[in-house]
């Protein structure tokens with residue numbers, strides 16, 4: 001073919017034989033040959049496109065949706081990984097979902113292609129509760145305000161300097177918690193709710209100061225627990241309306257209606273807190289997060305100005321992501337300790353040695369509680385509170401593990417299955433804090449070790465790690481040092497989880513506390 005094209009071309013360049021009329025006749029043929037040759041060269045030079053990952057077939061139109069089940073996505077995804085491997089795809093309607101369950105592939109996504117996979121796709125439920133994806137967790141990575149909002153949270157509110165400045169507040173809230181338990185010794189105590197109340201109160205104080213007090217505070221805290229439980233379930237459930245926008249109007253699962261109801265009560269609450277603050281603005285100046293956000297709102301001409309919906313979006317993130325995660329981890333750790341009395345004994349011995357039986361826990365004790373820290377580190381992989389992290393979205397078409405992930409695919413990083421993989425962890429299903437004790441530096445949970453990602457990794461990793469870690473160990477150490485805990489008679493620890501974007505326990509852990517400190521005066525330091 002090239003030979004013919006070449007002879008024709010040289011004949012043409014040499015002027016041809018104009019008289020015999022060959023040129024006009026051959027011209028279209030020549031152009032076609034040239035076109036074909038160029039196309040052939042182009043195809044040869046182009047790398048063949050990697051195939052899509054393997055995956056189950058599903059049904060026409062609906063894809064795999066009917067087989068997914070809506071309550072245990074992490075388990076279904078883990079089971080499918082056993083069949084299709086560490087990267088597979090499934091269609092939900094016309095949406096391509098890619099699930100990744102190996103550390104090396106997670107690394108490709110979050111580190112090698114970090115920017116392209118830092119994108120999020122905001123499902124309908126998230127759009128509603130975050131005031132139009134105006135928050136941090138569901139806003140697009142490429143949105144001009146995302147970096148600014150994340151910086152406000154990570155570098156201003158949760159910086160080490162700011163956290164150190166809030167030490168007295170943390171101490172006060174933990175002491176209040178100990179005092180509350182002491183007032184109810186011998187009674188059935190919901191451990192998760194106790195931790196949740198402590199965190200709501202702490203975060204509320206950091207965010208809007210002491211604005212809510214007394215009876216109003218009790219009402220808000222008890223309502224929040226119920227509301228947040230609904231939010232995390234709605235956010236975790238696959239929503240048919242997201243996959244079939246043309247029938248979104250029917251809201252078949254009632255997710256949109258449910259979320260709108262929650263947003264309305266949340267909105268009323270936020271409006272009342274904001275209004276209250278604005279009324280006071282002429283008086284004493286506050287220095288909490290709300291004031292910082294409102295000051296940015298007032299400064300409309302500045303590029304760092306925030307809209308009211310952005311302020312509300314950030315507040316929703318802080319209160320939901322900051323409370324349910326940490327209280328959930330506290331409840332899981334306590335459950336594992338109740339299930340393993342020999343480990344509980346070791347924790348108590350360490351608390352006695354480091355803190356002393358006539359003393360209460362202070363934050364400076366925490367780094368010396370090596371065994372308790374190992375218990376916390378061991379709780380994270382067995383009970384990751386975000387088993388599928390927050391799903392990512394591909395900003396462009398990319399190759400991962402030799403497969404193509406097309407633009408706009410929704411990508412799940414299944415840390416649940418990575419944390420339970422016997423090829424990665426020795427006896428992953430056994431609760432063995434010693435694995436962290438013997439090699440303390442080996443497994444780092446700050447996102448640098450892709451086998452162990454309780455806080456995610458890279459650009460979208462949790463900005464609340466420092467506060468979460470501090471509060472989790474402070475609350476746990478105080479509960480365990482100040483009280484003995486017993487299960488109600490004939491009850492066993494139940495370790496089943498309830499799936500949601502944040503996974504808590506299916507059945508709350510109820511325990512009976514009795515005082516452990518010999519000096520009862522220590523319980524009276526309640527503020």
Ligand code: HEM
Pocket residue numbers: 136137138150153317318321322323325326329385386389390391453454455456457459460461462463464465467468469472
């Ligand atoms: C034990 C406590 C906590 C755990 C286990 C935890 C875990 C996580 C995880 C796994 C993610 C998703 C990361 C990803 O998608 O790669 C996340 C995101 C997030 N967390 Fe946390 N978290 C905790 C505490 C907190 C606290 C105290 C706050 C704030 C006060 C917070 C705020 C956030 C926010 C705003 C995001 C979204 C980040 C983004 O998309 O850019 N978290 N967290």
